Amino acid sequence: MRKPICIILVLLLTAPSLKADWPVGKRRTTLLPGYSFFYSDANYDRRWNRTKFPKGNSFVTHIYNFSLQHGIGRTTDIFMNIPYLSQRSLNKDSLRTAAGVGDLTIGIAQHFSSKDQHRHFTAKASFVVPMYQKDSITSLGYASRALGLEVNYSFSASAKAFAIIQAAYTQFLDEAEGPQQYTYTGTYGRKLNAFSMMTFSFMHQISYSPDKSFNPNLLANKSFINGRFSISYGRRITRTIMPMVSISTVLYGKNAGGGFGAGISLITRLP
Amino acid sequence: MMLKLKGLIKIAILFIIGSIGSTNLLAIHNSHKANALVVKDSLEIRILPLKKDGAFGKKNPVKYKATIRNRYKVEQEGSLEYIIRNEANLVVMRNMLDLKVAAGKTLESSFEIPFTKDGVYTIVFVVNMNNFNGELASIFSYRNTEQPSNAAKTNPYEYTSTIENLNAISSAEDIPQNMDHAEPVQPAEEEEVHEEGEIILSVKPKNADGVFTDGNNITYLVALQNKYKTKQEGTLNYFLKTDKGEIIGEKSIPIKISKMGELRLKIKIPPVTEAGVYGITVALNLTTYDDTTKYAFAYNINQIKTAFHVPSDFENFWERAKADLAAIPPDYKIILDEKKTTKFHKIYKVEMTSLEGVKIFGWLTIPRLPKKFPVIVGLQGYRVELDPLVYDSYVGFNLNTRGIEKNWKSFNPENIQPLLINIEDPEKFVYRGIYMDCVRAIDFLYSHADMGFDLDRVLVFGGSQGAALSLVTAALTGNRINTLIVDNAIFCDFHESYNLLSNELYNNFPIKHLVDYANENPPITIKNLLDNLSYYEVQNFMPMINCSVLYAVSLLDPLAPAATVFAAYNKLRASTKEKSEIYVAPNLGHEVTMDHRYYQLIWMSEKLVRKRRNIGK
Numbered sequence: 030m031r032k033p034i035c036i037i038l039v040l041l042l043t044a045p046s047l048k049a050d051w052p053v054g055k056r057r058t059t060l061l062p063g064y065s066f067f068y069s070d071a072n073y074d075r076r077w078n079r080t081k082f083p084k085g086n087s088f089v090t091h092i093y094n095f096s097l098q099h100g101i102g103r104t105t106d107i108f109m110n111i112p113y114l115s116q117r118s119l120n121k122d123s124l125r126t127a128a129g130v131g132d133l134t135i136g137i138a139q140h141f142s143s144k145d146q147h148r149h150f151t152a153k154a155s156f157v158v159p160m161y162q163k164d165s166i167t168s169l170g171y172a173s174r175a176l177g178l179e180v181n182y183s184f185s186a187s188a189k190a191f192a193i194i195q196a197a198y199t200q201f202l203d204e205a206e207g208p209q210q211y212t213y214t215g216t217y218g219r220k221l222n223a224f225s226m227m228t229f230s231f232m233h234q235i236s237y238s239p240d241k242s243f244n245p246n247l248l249a250n251k252s253f254i255n256g257r258f259s260i261s262y263g264r265r266i267t268r269t270i271m272p273m274v275s276i277s278t279v280l281y282g283k284n285a286g287g288g289f290g291a292g293i294s295l296i297t298r299l300p
Numbered sequence: 301m302m303l304k305l306k307g308l309i310k311i312a313i314l315f316i317i318g319s320i321g322s323t324n325l326l327a328i329h330n331s332h333k334a335n336a337l338v339v340k341d342s343l344e345i346r347i348l349p350l351k352k353d354g355a356f357g358k359k360n361p362v363k364y365k366a367t368i369r370n371r372y373k374v375e376q377e378g379s380l381e382y383i384i385r386n387e388a389n390l391v392v393m394r395n396m397l398d399l400k401v402a403a404g405k406t407l408e409s410s411f412e413i414p415f416t417k418d419g420v421y422t423i424v425f426v427v428n429m430n431n432f433n434g435e436l437a438s439i440f441s442y443r444n445t446e447q448p449s450n451a452a453k454t455n456p457y458e459y460t461s462t463i464e465n466l467n468a469i470s471s472a473e474d475i476p477q478n479m480d481h482a483e484p485v486q487p488a489e490e491e492e493v494h495e496e497g498e499i500i501l502s503v504k505p506k507n508a509d510g511v512f513t514d515g516n517n518i519t520y521l522v523a524l525q526n527k528y529k530t531k532q533e534g535t536l537n538y539f540l541k542t543d544k545g546e547i548i549g550e551k552s553i554p555i556k557i558s559k560m561g562e563l564r565l566k567i568k569i570p571p572v573t574e575a576g577v578y579g580i581t582v583a584l585n586l587t588t589y590d591d592t593t594k595y596a597f598a599y600n601i602n603q604i605k606t607a608f609h610v611p612s613d614f615e616n617f618w619e620r621a622k623a624d625l626a627a628i629p630p631d632y633k634i635i636l637d638e639k640k641t642t643k644f645h646k647i648y649k650v651e652m653t654s655l656e657g658v659k660i661f662g663w664l665t666i667p668r669l670p671k672k673f674p675v676i677v678g679l680q681g682y683r684v685e686l687d688p689l690v691y692d693s694y695v696g697f698n699l700n701t702r703g704i705e706k707n708w709k710s711f712n713p714e715n716i717q718p719l720l721i722n723i724e725d726p727e728k729f730v731y732r733g734i735y736m737d738c739v740r741a742i743d744f745l746y747s748h749a750d751m752g753f754d755l756d757r758v759l760v761f762g763g764s765q766g767a768a769l770s771l772v773t774a775a776l777t778g779n780r781i782n783t784l785i786v787d788n789a790i791f792c793d794f795h796e797s798y799n800l801l802s803n804e805l806y807n808n809f810p811i812k813h814l815v816d817y818a819n820e821n822p823p824i825t826i827k828n829l830l831d832n833l834s835y836y837e838v839q840n841f842m843p844m845i846n847c848s849v850l851y852a853v854s855l856l857d858p859l860a861p862a863a864t865v866f867a868a869y870n871k872l873r874a875s876t877k878e879k880s881e882i883y884v885a886p887n888l889g890h891e892v893t894m895d896h897r898y899y900q901l902i903w904m905s906e907k908l909v910r911k912r913r914n915i916g917k
Contacts, residue, residue, distance in 0.1 A: 054902075054905050054906060054909070055906050055909075056906065056909050056910070057905070057909055103902060103906075144895045144898055144899075145894070145895070145898045146898050146901065146902070222643070222644060223643075223644035223645070223667070223692045224644060224667075224669065224692065265669060266669065266670070267669055267670055267671045268667070268669060268671060268672075268673055268693050300909055300910075300911075
C-alpha cells in the first residue's frame with residue numbers, strides 16, 4: 030500500500046524564477062529573495078490516477094530561496110540559486126520533518142538578442158551541488174551533483190505582453206541511474222499597467238531513469254512525469270523592487286505528488 | 301488610380317499617387333488647374349507607394365517610386381519635395397530630392413522616406429521641374445507591427461518609453477531644409493514589381509558603418525537587379541568627391557544585365573590619404589533606366605581635425621554669462637498639471653526665470669512610486685516645443701528654452717529665423733540665453749533633489765540642436781551630468797561649415813541663413829558673423845566635457861556636416877573619449893537608425909548604473 034508521500038517539487042513550482050530572460054545588463058544585479066510553500070494531499074500513480082491521501086495525512090514543504098543574477102557583460106550573466114527547505118510529513122501517527130540547505134545552483138547565461146531587444150535567445154549552463162547528505166527518507170533532493178543545460182527564447186508577444194519558451198536538460202552525475210530530467214516551460218506575461226504585471230506559466234517535466242522503482246520520497250524518485258500551472262502577480266513598490274506573489278497547482282502526474290503552492294518574492298534590481 | 305490624357309493635350313503630366321485604396325488618393329493640385337491634369341509638353345510623372353495600400357511599417361518602410369518620363373528634347377531639371385503632416389496638420393518631416401532627367405529618358409527611382417512613427421499621415425509631393433510646379437497629396441499609415449516602443453515596456457524591469465522619447469526629441473525639427481542632394485535612393489527589396497519594371501540598385505560600403513582606416517582598401521559592394529523584361533545595357537559611373545564637392549576620382553563601368561537578371565560588382569575606390577568624409581555619386585545610365593544616387597564614407601575619423609576658433613575671452617565670456625544668470629532669481633514655479641497627470645505619473649509644469657529675465661518652462665514627470673529616480677533631461681531641436689517626457693523608471697524633464705513658438709513673440713515679433721536674432725552682437729545673441737536656459741534647468745534639478753531626483757544619476761540627451769545644447773550644457777555645468785546621448789549635433793563648427801559650402805549638400809541650415817543674412821545686411825560680412833559665432837561653436841565646448849557621450853554622426857547630414865561633427869568629437873579630452881562611443885550611419889541624413897535608438901536604450905541603462913563621483917564639482 031502506498032504511503033502518503035513526501036513531495037518536494039522543484040523550486041520553480043512556487044518560488045518565482047528569475048523573471049524572464051532578458052539580459053540583466055552590464056554591471057547590474059537582480060536579487061530574488063523569496064518564500065514559498067507547497068501543500069500536498071494527493072499523489073499520481075503510474076497510471077496517471079490521482080489518489081487522495083488517507084484522511085489526516087499531508088505533506089508541507091517551506092522553501093526560503095535566494096537567487097542572484099549579475100550581468101558581467103551586455104549579453105552575459107552569471108546566476109546562482111540556493112534554497113533552504115523545511116519539510117513536514119504527517120502520516121497518520123507519525124510526523125517526520127527535515128530541514129536544511131538544498132541544492133546550490135550556479136551557472137552562466139549567454140543571451141543572443143535582436144537589435145531591437147525584442148527577442149532574446151538564451152543558452153545557459155549550470156552546475157548543481159547538493160548541500161546536504163543523502164537520506165532516502167528525508168532527503169532534500171537526489172544528493173547528487175548535476176549538470177544543467179537550458180535554452181530559451183523570450184520575446185515581446187504584443188504591445189504589452191511577453192512570452193518565454195524554455196527547454197532544460199539536467200543530468201544528475203553521481204549515480205548511474207541519474208536521473209535525466211527534461212523540463213519544458215511556456216510563460217506568458219502581461220503588463221497590466223505602468224507598475225504591475227501578471228504571468229501565467231505551464232511546466233511539463235519528465236524525469237527518466239533506469240531505476241523505475243517507486244520511492245515514497247518523491248525527491249528520491251527518479252522516474253516520474255508531472256505538469257504544473259502557476260499564476261503570478263507583481264507590482265513595483267519602488268523603482269527597483271517588485272514584490273511578486275504566485276500560486277500554483279499540479280495538473281497531472283505520473284509517480285508524482287499532487288497539490289498546490291503559493292509564494293512571495295521580492296524581485297530587486299540593482300542599482 | 302491612373303489618370304489618362306484626352307483631347308487636345310499633346311502630352312500629359314501624370315501625377316499618380318496611391319492608386320489603390322480609398323484612403324490614399326486625396327487630391328491633385330498644381331499651379332495651373334486644381335484637381336485636374338496639367339499639360340505641358342512631354343513630361344510624365346508618377347509617384348506611387350511601393351506598398352499599394354499605403355500601409356507601411358517596420359517590415360515595409362515608407363517607400364515611393366517616382367517615374368519621370370521626359371519626352372522633351374531637352375534635359376529636365378528640378379526638385380521633388382515631400383512634406384509629411386500628422387493628423388493635427390503639423391509638419392513632421394520634409395525633405396527635398398533633386399531631379400534631373402536627360403532628354404528622351406525615363407528616370408525611375410525608388411526612394412525611402414525615413415519615417416517610423418506610428419500614425420496616419422498626409423504626404424504632399426511638390427514637384428518643380430523647369431517650367432512646371434505642381435503638388436499633390438496622399439495618405440499613408442505607418443505602424444510598427446512589432447510595436448517596438450511598447451513591446452520594450454514588457455520587460456518587467458524596464459518600463460520605459462525610451463524609444464518613443466528619443467524619437468520625439470530627436471526628430472521633427474522645424475528646420476527649413478533646402479535641396480537634399482544627398483538623399484540616398486534606397487532600392488526596393490521584396491516589393492512588388494511594376495509592369496514597367498525597375499532597376500534595383502544596392503550600394504553598400506564594405507564596412508557597414510562606412511568608416512575605413514585603410515585608405516587603399518575602400519570598397520563598395522554594388523548589386524543590380526533588373527526587373528525589366530528587357531535586357532539593360534549602359535554604364536555605371538561613379539565619382540569620388542571630397543567633402544567640398546571636388547571630384548578626385550571617377551570611373552565608368554560598362555553594364556549588361558539580362559532581362560530579370562542580376563549583377564554584382566565590387567568597386568574599389570581610388571585611394572585616399574587625407575582623413576575626412578568623402579562622397580560617392582553613382583550614376584546609372586541604362587537602356588530604359590537612369591538614376592543618380594549619393595553615398596558617403598569616412599576615412600580615418602580619429603584624425604579628422606579642424607581648427608579651433610576660440611575667442612581669447614571665451615571662458616570669461618561664459619563665466620560672465622553664468623554669473624549673469626546666477627544674479628537672476630530663478631523664481632521656480634512647480635505647477636501640477638492635473639490634466640496631464642495620470643494614476644502612475646505626476647506631471648508638473650516647471651516655470652523659471654532665465655537670463656535677461658526671460659520666462660522658460662519645462663515638463664517634469666515623476667513616477668508615482670516612493671524613493672528616488674535617476675533623471676533624464678531632454679533638450680529640444682530647433683524651434684521644437686517638447687511635451688512631457690514620461691518614463692516609468694526615471695524622472696523625465698523636458699526643457700523648452702526660449703526658442704519655442706508659444707513664448708517666442710516677445711523675442712521675435714517679425715518671426716525671423718531664431719538663429720539670426722541679435723547675431724550681430726555675441727553679447728546679445730539669442731543663443732547666449734538659450735545656452736543659459738539649459739544651465740538653469742540643471743540648476744532647477746539640483747535645487748529640488750527632495751522631489752525624488754537621484755542626482756547621482758543624470759542623463760541629458762537630444763538630437764540636432766538638442767545635441768548641441770546637451771554638449772554645451774555638460775560643458776557649462778561642471779560635473780553634474782553622468783552621460784550624454786547626442787545625435788547629429790549642429791553648430792559644431794560654423795567656420796568649417798562655411799568652408800564646405802562649395803558642396804551643395806551643405807548649402808543649407810544653418811550656414812545658408814548666415815550667408816544670406818550677410819548678403820542682405822551690409823556692411824555686415826560673413827566673417828563678422830562667424831567671429832561672433834565663435835563663442836557658440838560647440839567644438840569649443842568639447843574639451844570642457846567630463847562625462848561619457850554616446851555620439852551619433854550621419855555621413856550625409858546636410859545640416860551637421862559629418863566632418864565638423866567628427867572633428868568636434870575629436871576635441872573631447874582623451875579621458876572623456878575613453879568612456880564615450882561614436883556611432884556612424886553611412887547613408888543617412890539628419891537622423892539615426894532605429895537600431896541605434898535601441899542601442900541608446902542599452903547605453904542609457906548602463907550609464908545610469910554607477911553613481912557619479914564628485915557631484916557638483
